[in-house]
Amino acid sequence: MAIIVNIDVMLARRKMSSGELAAKVGITPANLSILKTGKARAIRFTTLEALCRALDCQPGDILEYHPDSH
Amino acid sequence: MKRTTKNLLIAVTAIVGIICIVNAVWLIVQSGSVAGWFTDYRNIVYGDGAAENGSKIVWRDNVLGWQYFIFYGRLLFGIAFDALLLLFMIKSILVLKSGAFFLKSNTYILISAAVCNLLYNFCNENIRILIYDTYKNITDAMLLTPLILFAFSLIYGLAVRVSEENRLTI
Numbered sequence: 454m455a456i457i458v459n460i461d462v463m464l465a466r467r468k469m470s471s472g473e474l475a476a477k478v479g480i481t482p483a484n485l486s487i488l489k490t491g492k493a494r495a496i497r498f499t500t501l502e503a504l505c506r507a508l509d510c511q512p513g514d515i516l517e518y519h520p521d522s523h
Numbered sequence: 524m525k526r527t528t529k530n531l532l533i534a535v536t537a538i539v540g541i542i543c544i545v546n547a548v549w550l551i552v553q554s555g556s557v558a559g560w561f562t563d564y565r566n567i568v569y570g571d572g573a574a575e576n577g578s579k580i581v582w583r584d585n586v587l588g589w590q591y592f593i594f595y596g597r598l599l600f601g602i603a604f605d606a607l608l609l610l611f612m613i614k615s616i617l618v619l620k621s622g623a624f625f626l627k628s629n630t631y632i633l634i635s636a637a638v639c640n641l642l643y644n645f646c647n648e649n650i651r652i653l654i655y656d657t658y659k660n661i662t663d664a665m666l667l668t669p670l671i672l673f674a675f676s677l678i679y680g681l682a683v684r685v686s687e688e689n690r691l692t693i
Contacts, residue, residue, distance in 0.1 A: 484693050494691040 457517040458496075460489050463508040477507040529619060536612040543605035554598045557653070580653045590653055597646035604639040607632050623690070625683040633676035641669035 464474060475485040480500065487493050501512055508515065554560075558580055582590060611632045618626055644665035651657045 480693060487691060488693050492691060493693050494688050496693050500693050 454491050455519055455521075457519055458488050458491065458493070459515050459517055460485070460504070460508075463510055463515055467508055469508070474504075474507055478503040532616060532619075536616055539612050540609050543609045547602045547605045550598055550601045554594065558594065581655075583656065586652060586656075589649075589659065593646045593649050594653055596642055597650065600639045600643040600646065604636055604643055607636040607639060611636065623686065625679065625686045627680075627683050630676055630680040630683060633672060633679055637669045637672035637676060640672060641665065644669065 460474070464471065471485055471489070472482055475482045478485070478500065480503075488496065501516075504515060505512060580590070580594065611629055614626060614629055614632070615624075618624070645661070648660050648662055648665050652659065
């Protein structure tokens with residue numbers, strides 16, 4: 454997948470655990486892990502909005518495009 | 524999934540299970556009777572008009588290979604078809620607890636069931652070769668249900684992909 458989800462970087466900056474973030478966003482830790490490990494096929498805008506609100510960041514801070522990594 | 528839909532699915536699976544088991548047992552009894560294995564009760568005949576009452580298999584050297592294929596094929600493919608259908612229904616119910624509805628392995632079960640059904644239909648349509656000196660037959664009737672099953676397996680495969688896509692949408 455060419456889109457990389459950099460949640461770990463933001464988690465470290467905000468000193469938050471994955472479990473806390475999952476609870477704040479309203480998704481299961483398993484689903485958060487799917488996002489972090491790049492196995493997700495799509496992300497809903499509502500989930501992206503909740504992530505940005507919880508991590509106090511912009512979508513560009515957690516989503517990155519790498520054209521070489523398919 | 525709604526409770527009523529789930530209960531209905533369980534009830535249908537139970538009915539399918541009973542039908543499949545009865546059908547499989549009947550295939551064994553019918554085949555065994557006509558072949559003279561464990562009973563001499565030859566009044567159990569193959570279908571309507573396939574043989575007169577009291578007929579027994581007449582093994583002929585010139586078509587022995589075909590006769591073996593049709594006799595054992597009808598029995599084995601028939602039982603396999605029943606078993607695969609039952610397996611498909613049971614696996615569909617068991618997977619409901621995990622929230623998934625479509626299993627990739629069920630697609631292969633459906634394709635296998637279509638193949639078994641085709642071969643069973645071929646053997647069933649040509650059952651007369653066991654008793655009478657007759658020719659082999661391919662009819663449109665023997666192709667219909669396998670083709671429908673195969674088409675359903677393709678649609679089911681699409682549903683598996685869509686379901687997986689949905690599951691991996693966070």
